[in-house]
Amino acid sequence: MARSPQGLLLLLLLHYLMLALDSAILACKTPKKTTSSRLEWKKVGQSVSLVYYQQALQGDFKDRAEMIDFNIRIKNVTRNDAGEYRCEVSAPTEQGQNLQEDTVMLEVLVAPAVPSCEVPTSVMSGSVVELRCQDKEGNPAPEYIWFKDGTSLLGNPKGGVHNSSYTMNTKSGILQFNTISKMDSGEYHCEARNSVGHRRCPGKRMQVDVLNISGIIAAVVVVAFVISVCGLSVCYAQRKGYFSKETSFQKGSPAAKATTMSENDFKHTKSFII
Numbered sequence: 439m440a441r442s443p444q445g446l447l448l449l450l451l452l453h454y455l456m457l458a459l460d461s462a463i464l465a466c467k468t469p470k471k472t473t474s475s476r477l478e479w480k481k482v483g484q485s486v487s488l489v490y491y492q493q494a495l496q497g498d499f500k501d502r503a504e505m506i507d508f509n510i511r512i513k514n515v516t517r518n519d520a521g522e523y524r525c526e527v528s529a530p531t532e533q534g535q536n537l538q539e540d541t542v543m544l545e546v547l548v549a550p551a552v553p554s555c556e557v558p559t560s561v562m563s564g565s566v567v568e569l570r571c572q573d574k575e576g577n578p579a580p581e582y583i584w585f586k587d588g589t590s591l592l593g594n595p596k597g598g599v600h601n602s603s604y605t606m607n608t609k610s611g612i613l614q615f616n617t618i619s620k621m622d623s624g625e626y627h628c629e630a631r632n633s634v635g636h637r638r639c640p641g642k643r644m645q646v647d648v649l650n651i652s653g654i655i656a657a658v659v660v661v662a663f664v665i666s667v668c669g670l671s672v673c674y675a676q677r678k679g680y681f682s683k684e685t686s687f688q689k690g691s692p693a694a695k696a697t698t699m700s701e702n703d704f705k706h707t708k709s710f711i712i
Contacts, residue, residue: 549635550576571611571628582611
């Protein structure tokens with residue numbers, strides 16, 4: 439297997455805007471083409487698959503690609519078409535069969551889809567809060583920018599719209615408030631951007647509630663006061679003997695008197711018989 443010193447086949451990195459062109463050309467350039475030359479195209483990955491063999495397009499390319507000289511024009515390019523392709527040209531020479539080959543990288547550019555945004559509806563002031571934004575479709579990987587009430591938060595977090603301290607990671611899409619405050623309440627949305635395009639998620643409102651410390655303390659004091667009053671009332675009743683008087687009252691009840699009368703009658707009857 440020999441390579442020409444001139445590098446007859448060119449290594450290309452192809453970028454195509456899917457929404458505009460929707461097609462790509464895999465170029466295989468040689469300084470001289472002959473009828474005796476034999477051409478093969480292969481896609482190289484975990485396994486090698488034939489793309490052009492025995493003067494015919496193969497597999498999925500058979501229905502949506504065409505040959506232009508030694509080049510392949512792919513129609514309706516998809517993300518699955520991205521990868522490394524190898525062009526192999528062999529031709530008979532006086533020294534025998536001469537094989538020349540090189541690789542072509544096809545990178546399919548895809549605009550971001552509508553990103554997935556996670557925005558809490560209600561949080562407590564003073565807490566740590568994270569807003570998340572993610573897109574899995576864009577290629578190259580998009581960057582993320584958060585907006586509050588339609589204004590970008592990419593600038594200085596200590597000026598303009600916000601007073602609280604926050605950090606925005608444009609790579610991961612995480613907007614983090616280290617100590618969120620009431621002024622951070624508002625509508626938030628995220629935008630995913632790459633070289634092909636940009637998309638945004640619908641705005642979601644986040645409400646920051648302030649914890650009422652004085653109200654909580656007042657409620658605790660009232661509950662403690664009620665419990666204390668109840669305890670003192672029980673102690674006072676015991677000291678005054680209210681619970682023992684109740685027992686005496688039970689002894690003087692009609693049932694007790696009935697029992698005493700029955701015993702007296704019984705004794706009287708017994709004495710009469712004797």
